[in-house]
Amino acid sequence: xxxxxxxxxxxxxxxxxxxxxxxxxxxxxxxxxxxxxxxxxxxxxxxxxxxxxxxxxxxxxxxxxxxxxxxxxxxxxxxxxxxxxxxxxxxxxxxxxxxxxxxxxxxxxxxxxxxxxxxxxxxxxxxxxxxxxxxxxxxxxxxxxxxxxxxxxxxxxxxxxxxxxxxxxxxxxxxxxxxxxxxxxxxxxxxxxxxxxxxxxxxxxxxxxxxxxxxxxxxxxxxxxxx
Numbered sequence: 001x002x003x004x005x006x007x008x009x010x011x012x013x014x015x016x017x018x019x020x021x022x023x024x025x026x027x028x029x030x031x032x033x034x035x036x037x038x039x040x041x042x043x044x045x046x047x048x049x050x051x052x053x054x055x056x057x058x059x060x061x062x063x064x065x066x067x068x069x070x071x072x073x074x075x076x077x078x079x080x081x082x083x084x085x086x087x088x089x090x091x092x093x094x095x096x097x098x099x100x101x102x103x104x105x106x107x108x109x110x111x112x113x114x115x116x117x118x119x120x121x122x123x124x125x126x127x128x129x130x131x132x133x134x135x136x137x138x139x140x141x142x143x144x145x146x147x148x149x150x151x152x153x154x155x156x157x158x159x160x161x162x163x164x165x166x167x168x169x170x171x172x173x174x175x176x177x178x179x180x181x182x183x184x185x186x187x188x189x190x191x192x193x194x195x196x197x198x199x200x201x202x203x204x205x206x207x208x209x210x211x212x213x214x215x216x217x218x219x220x221x222x223x224x225x226x227x
Contacts, residue, residue: 006080015027017152018130020071024076025039025054026039026078027077028054028076028080028220029085029175031080031083031084031085032056032079033053033147033215035083036058036059037056037057037058037059037064037083038056038057038058038059039054039056039079040054040055040056040057040066040072040224041072042054042071042072052068052075052076053066053071053072053073053074053075054072054075054078054079055067055068055072055073055079056074056079056082056083059155065078065079065082066078066079080112081099084101109135115184117128124142125218126142126177126221127177127178127219130154130217130219131154132156133154133156133158133208133217134156136156136158137153137155137156137158138152138153138154139152139153140152140153147149147226148223148224148225149223149225150221150222150223150224151221151222151224152219152221152222153174153218153219153220153221153222154217154218154219154220155179155181155209155212155217155218155220156212156217156218157212157213157214158209158212159199159208159209159210159211159212160207160209160210162206164210165206165207166206166207167204167205167206167207168201168203168204168209168211168224169203169204170202170203170224170225170226170227171202171203171224171225171226171227172201172222172224172225173198173199173200173201173222173223173225174198174199174200174201174220174221174222174223175196175197175198175218175220175221176193176194176195176196176197176198176218176219176220177195177196177219177220177221178195178216178219179195179212179213179215179216179218179219180191180192180193180194180195180211180212180213180218181209181211181212181213181218181220182209182210183199183207183209184207184208184210185199185201185205185206185207186205186206186207190210194214200227203227
């Protein structure tokens with residue numbers, strides 16, 4: 001025999017189930033009404049009956065879904081699926097023939113600004129602003145650091161006097177960039193230097209420039225350094 005507590009619990013559980021069922025039925029009824037249909041719900045609890053089943057009829061009472069000879073036959077899920085499918089069909093039909101609007105292209109993010117350079121190089125050209133060197137050779141120091149000096153020399157017909165050879169206290173590396181020159185180092189034979197030719201002259205070694213072209217003038221690049 002059931003105790004009063006068990007009976008009360010069973011009644012409360014049944015009440016909750018009925019509330020949930022009623023809420024589900026009300027939702028289906030609202031969906032059917034929106035479609036212009038009427039929901040039929042059976043509450044017959046006889047053995048073999050159609051309790052918990054549903055059906056749909058139109059405004060004129062004509063069977064649409066779940067109406068059988070012996071009662072209602074559709075489950076709540078079947079009714080909901082039918083109504084949702086009908087809604088989708090109506091929506092698809094209402095949009096037929098409408099032009100689809102192209103989605104606006106996504107805006108490309110702006111590139112991050114380039115950082116400002118911390119170092120600004122000073123660009124020069126060894127052939128720029130060549131001096132005339134009409135009376136004497138022209139010397140321009142391009143780079144000077146501890147132990148190293150780089151200079152540009154422009155000669156235009158100048159030569160070294162035989163009795164006054166050039167003698168430096170540091171080693172010298174010299175290259176001809178333009179024109180043609182001839183040179184004698186110590187007691188060597190005379191050598192000819194064209195553009196691209198270079199030679200090293202040791203510290204304290206006497207040497208003579210015996211010829212420099214005038215058209216074009218000779219442009220030398222000389223590097224003085226500790227040997």
